[in-house]
Amino acid sequence: MISVHGLTKRYALGSTVITAIDNVSLDVRTGEFLAVGGSSGSGKSTLLNIIGCLDRPDKGTVVIDGQRTDQLSEKRLNSVRLNNIGFIFQAFNLISSLTVYENIELPLLIRKDVSADERRTRVNTFIEKVGLADRRRNKAHELSGGQRQRVAVARALATRPGIVLADEPTANLDSHTGIEVINLMHQISRDENTTFIFSTHDPKVMNRADRLVRLEDGRIIEIVDNAGRDVSIIDKIESAGKYTG
Amino acid sequence: MRFFLLSLRNAQHNRNRSITIAMFVGVSVLVYLLLNAFVSTAQNKTSEAITDSLLGHVQVRPNTDDVAPIIDMSADWGTSNHFTSTQVDTALDVFDRLTNVEATPVIRLNMLVGQVSNETTVRDGGEQVGVVAIGFRGEIDHYLQNLKLETGSGLGSGHNDEVVLSSSTASKLGVSPGDPVTLSAEAINGTVVTLRATLVGIGDAQSLSGFEDNLAYISFNVGQQLKGLAQGEATEVMAFGNSIASAKSLRGNVDETLGDEFLVTDWTTQGGFISGISTAFTGIFYVFLLILMVIVCILIVNMVAGVALERSKEIATLRAIGYDKTRIIMIFLIEVLACGAAGAIVAALLAWLIGAALRTHEFAVGSPADDVIGSTFTLHYSPLAGLPGTLVILMIVGLSSLIPSAQASSRNPAEALNED
Ligand SMILES: Nc1ncnc2c1ncn2[C@@H]1O[C@H](COP(=O)(O)OP(=O)(O)OP(=O)(O)O)[C@@H](O)[C@H]1O
Ligand SMILES: [Mg+2]
Numbered sequence: 001m002i003s004v005h006g007l008t009k010r011y012a013l014g015s016t017v018i019t020a021i022d023n024v025s026l027d028v029r030t031g032e033f034l035a036v037g038g039s040s041g042s043g044k045s046t047l048l049n050i051i052g053c054l055d056r057p058d059k060g061t062v063v064i065d066g067q068r069t070d071q072l073s074e075k076r077l078n079s080v081r082l083n084n085i086g087f088i089f090q091a092f093n094l095i096s097s098l099t100v101y102e103n104i105e106l107p108l109l110i111r112k113d114v115s116a117d118e119r120r121t122r123v124n125t126f127i128e129k130v131g132l133a134d135r136r137r138n139k140a141h142e143l144s145g146g147q148r149q150r151v152a153v154a155r156a157l158a159t160r161p162g163i164v165l166a167d168e169p170t171a172n173l174d175s176h177t178g179i180e181v182i183n184l185m186h187q188i189s190r191d192e193n194t195t196f197i198f199s200t201h202d203p204k205v206m207n208r209a210d211r212l213v214r215l216e217d218g219r220i221i222e223i224v225d226n227a228g229r230d231v232s233i234i235d236k237i238e239s240a241g242k243y244t245g
Numbered sequence: 246m247r248f249f250l251l252s253l254r255n256a257q258h259n260r261n262r263s264i265t266i267a268m269f270v271g272v273s274v275l276v277y278l279l280l281n282a283f284v285s286t287a288q289n290k291t292s293e294a295i296t297d298s299l300l301g302h303v304q305v306r307p308n309t310d311d312v313a314p315i316i317d318m319s320a321d322w323g324t325s326n327h328f329t330s331t332q333v334d335t336a337l338d339v340f341d342r343l344t345n346v347e348a349t350p351v352i353r354l355n356m357l358v359g360q361v362s363n364e365t366t367v368r369d370g371g372e373q374v375g376v377v378a379i380g381f382r383g384e385i386d387h388y389l390q391n392l393k394l395e396t397g398s399g400l401g402s403g404h405n406d407e408v409v410l411s412s413s414t415a416s417k418l419g420v421s422p423g424d425p426v427t428l429s430a431e432a433i434n435g436t437v438v439t440l441r442a443t444l445v446g447i448g449d450a451q452s453l454s455g456f457e458d459n460l461a462y463i464s465f466n467v468g469q470q471l472k473g474l475a476q477g478e479a480t481e482v483m484a485f486g487n488s489i490a491s492a493k494s495l496r497g498n499v500d501e502t503l504g505d506e507f508l509v510t511d512w513t514t515q516g517g518f519i520s521g522i523s524t525a526f527t528g529i530f531y532v533f534l535l536i537l538m539v540i541v542c543i544l545i546v547n548m549v550a551g552v553a554l555e556r557s558k559e560i561a562t563l564r565a566i567g568y569d570k571t572r573i574i575m576i577f578l579i580e581v582l583a584c585g586a587a588g589a590i591v592a593a594l595l596a597w598l599i600g601a602a603l604r605t606h607e608f609a610v611g612s613p614a615d616d617v618i619g620s621t622f623t624l625h626y627s628p629l630a631g632l633p634g635t636l637v638i639l640m641i642v643g644l645s646s647l648i649p650s651a652q653a654s655s656r657n658p659a660e661a662l663n664e665d
Contacts, residue, residue: 045663054565055659075569082567089662093562095251097258102250107566109248155566 002028002051002163002195007060009046009218020046021057022218028197030065030162033189035209036199043218044199045167051197052085052165053077065162082110086156088166088185088198092148094140094155101127101136104154111159126154130184146177150184157188164189166198170205182208248572252579259552263584266548270642271588273541277534277638278596278631284530286625287618291523292489292512294452294619298391298460299379299519300512301351301483302492303499305336308508315353315510316456316517322353322377322480325433330477332506339502340484346495350479352380352468356430358410358461360418361441374414376461378430380468387485388462391453397422397446400464406442409462415447422446428463432473442467453519455616522617538641545645549577553653560653561661570654577650578643585642589635593628600626 009021021043028034036044049055051062053069062070069080081087094103104126108119127133130150140148149169156164166185170178182198182205189196198205206212214222256263296302300315307326315322328336333350340348359373379388381400389399392411400407408426410418420426422444429439442463450457463471465479472480486495492511500509513520553560560573568576608622 046659049659049662052565054662055657078564078567078569081565087562087565089562091558093558093662095254095559095562097254098251102254106248106251106563109250110568110572159567 001030001063001065002026002197003061003063004028004047004051005061005063007047007050007057007062009043009050009055009057019218021050024060024215024218024220026213026220026223028195030195031189031193032195033186033208033210034195034197035206035212036197036215037201037206037212038199038215040201042215044215046218047215048165048167048197048199051163052087053080054087082107083159084162086159086161086164086194088149088152088156088164088169090168090171092140092145092152092172094148094151096140099137099139100132100143100151103140103151104158106155107159114159122158122160123154126158129157129188130154144177145173146181149173149177149181153181153185153188157192157194160192161194163195163197166196168199168201170200170202175202175204178202179204179208248568248576249579252576253583255576256580256583262548262552263580266545266581266584267588267591269541269544269588270585270638271592273537274589274592274631274635274638275596276537277634278593279599279626280530280534281631281634282596282600282624282626284527285630287614287622288523288527289489289625290452290618290622291519292516294391295516295519296485296489296492296512297387298450298453298457300515301387302486302489302512303484303496304510304512304515305482305484305499305503306480306508306510307332308506312508314517315515316519318518321355323355323431324353324480327433327472327474327478327480328482330475333477333479333482336482336503336507339499340482343486343495343498345487346484347385348482348484349381349385350465351481351483352463352465352472352474353480354378354380354430354468354472356428356461356463356471358408358414358418359427359429360420361425361427372418373427374417374459376410376414376459378408378428378461378463378468378471380463380465382465385483385485389448391451392448392457392460392462393451394446394448397444399446400462402445404443404445405464406440406467406470407445407464408442408467409446409448410444411457411460412447412449413458414461415444420444428467428471430471432471434473436473438471438473440467440470450619452619453617454619456519519617526614526617538638541638542641542645545581545642546648549581549646550649550652553577553649557653557656557661557664561656561658564654564658565662570651573654574647574650577653578646581646582639582643585639589639593631593635596631597626597628600624600628 004026007024011018050057104123212224340346356378357373424444432438496511603624610622
């Protein structure tokens with residue numbers, strides 16, 4: 001359960017102040033598969049980064065599973081990221097010098113509560129889950145975009161986090177592959193009861209979400225339950241969601 | 246700790262950069278190891294020459310107000326300070342009780358050496374050479390380590406009054422072993438004592454030639470007569486311990502036992518300008534090394550800063566998945582140290598090979614260093630001697646990597662992830 005209240009984040013750019021997130025309040029159920037939509041610059045990444053404890057808000061509170069995270073020390077934030085949160089990025093962000101196996105293993109290497117045996121089991125389980133068992137020894141540059149993102153999904157999930165944050169996970173993929181990756185995420189979300197929050201411009205991707213939160217200029221302008229069911233809304237979002245530069 | 250895998254993988258991945266780091270560290274270590282071997286060989290040679298031919302390891306003298314280092318610029322051994330025979334025995338007793346220590350009473354004095362004409366009278370106006378002389382009793386022959394005999398023998402050849410001269414002094418006088426020479430010096434009562442002695446040996450100074458041109462060794466009884474001392478009296482007691490390195494502890498040991506009337510010193514403080522010259526050469530070496538290390542530091546800082554910039558997204562990703570700053574700094578540190586250590590190991594092997602190849606090679610030494618360390622020089626390479634310095638170099642390399650990696654790990658990951 002994630003509870004965000006009155007969240008505000010501002011950036012000072014010279015003399016002007018940009019309000020990237022403006023008084024956002026939102027509750028996310030455990031196990032929910034939530035999409036965040038909105039045009040470019042609407043504040044999607046900023047919101048995800050704050051929920052993901054990568055950044056701090058200027059105002060407002062974030063409560064993750066009963067724990068307030070907006071005021072935590074850097075050290076504690078670090079441990080929340082390590083233990084409770086998984087990240088998936090638009091550009092995959094795999095470590096180029098490591099193999100598929102080692103990339104997935106990476107967050108587990110620093111988890112003191114995960115034994116070497118457990119680590120091996122988990123990495124193998126998730127490699128299977130994302131269908132890359134035969135590519136475990138390959139380096140990232142030897143994989144296709146879709147394969148890379150599946151490695152990233154496995155890396156994010158191997159620590160068994162309660163929450164996975166994915167900032168435009170399909171934006172660098174063709175739409176068919178993008179849907180495949182979203183379906184994979186959706187499947188795992190159901191299997192593991194993991195909360196997924198992902199941002200996207202792609203209506204077909206939004207289609208898979210339990211709920212769609214639409215941002216504009218840092219504010220929530222619309223929350224749509226079962227987004228995929230209402231095709232007209234998706235169309236509306238699709239036109240609004242075009243990149244404006 | 247297994248996350249260091251990432252350091253090694255990164256080092257493998259950026260092979261060219263890793264090789265560059267390894268090469269720079271390796272070259273520095275190689276230069277350091279070889280220069281260090283040269284400098285310490287030279288210093289050892291000088292130190293041993295100083296102790297063997299002039300000072301012994303530990304010296305015991307009367308404790309008076311006008312104490313100066315035994316070897317100073319004037320090399321004036323004309324002092325009238327001396328020990329009574331009881332004092333000499335007291336000092337010798339202390340050394341006797343220690344194992345592996347050789348001690349001897351010594352008489353140091355300034356003297357003139359002169360030719361003796363065929364008519365067996367002292368030739369007025371004949372060639373005379375001023376020297377400083379050391380009189381030994383017993384079988385102490387350490388001085389022959391440095392004054393390599395060319396002809397004749399050392400002290401104790403059986404003649405009553407003996408003198409050993411350096412080849413340059415002997416050739417100035419035109420004398421050879423077996424020839425009589427006159428020795429004159431000022432005794433403690435102010436009178437000039439002249440006596441006849443036999444030149445028993447001529448030697449060539451290996452090191453300290455500048456000094457040893459004016460140095461003579463005489464038998465103890467000759468010293469006593471010239472100095473006007475009674476039986477058993479001496480100006481000093483000199484001792485040789487296990488090694489020059491143990492001289493300080495030997496000095497401390499003896500100093501504790503002997504009373505206030507005895508001044509106990511060791512060669513490290515008595516070498517005067519000769520030790521000074523060798524220290525100066527060592528100093529130049531360290532300054533050179535310092536400059537080398539500054540260059541290596543700048544290089545490593547720049548390289549790691551470049552790597553950190555290149556990997557800013559990777560660092561942000563690691564931060565996002567829960568790696569803290571310290572771990573990220575460690576990943577860089579281990580990567581740099583692994584490359585550096587690889588370079589250092591190759592350098593150590595090379596230095597060892599070069600050291601082994603040069604073991605028998607005699608380097609010619611130019612002026613003015615030849616006056617101190619001798620005209621030829623053979624390198625003694627000891628593989629372990631350079632280990633502490635090599636570790637220091639690696640430590641400096643590691644520290645240099647900390648600055649840019651700490652900077653990189655402190656960036657806000659959200660911002661770094663946002664970059665293209
Ligand atoms: N580090 C920053 N410094 C200054 N302004 C920033 C910073 N990060 C974001 N912003 C601004 O905050 C606003 C929201 O940015 P954000 O990246 O959250 O948008 P977004 O919805 O993710 O856009 P996109 O779809 O293009 O990724 C933008 O106007 C952006 O310029
Ligand atoms: Mg964004």
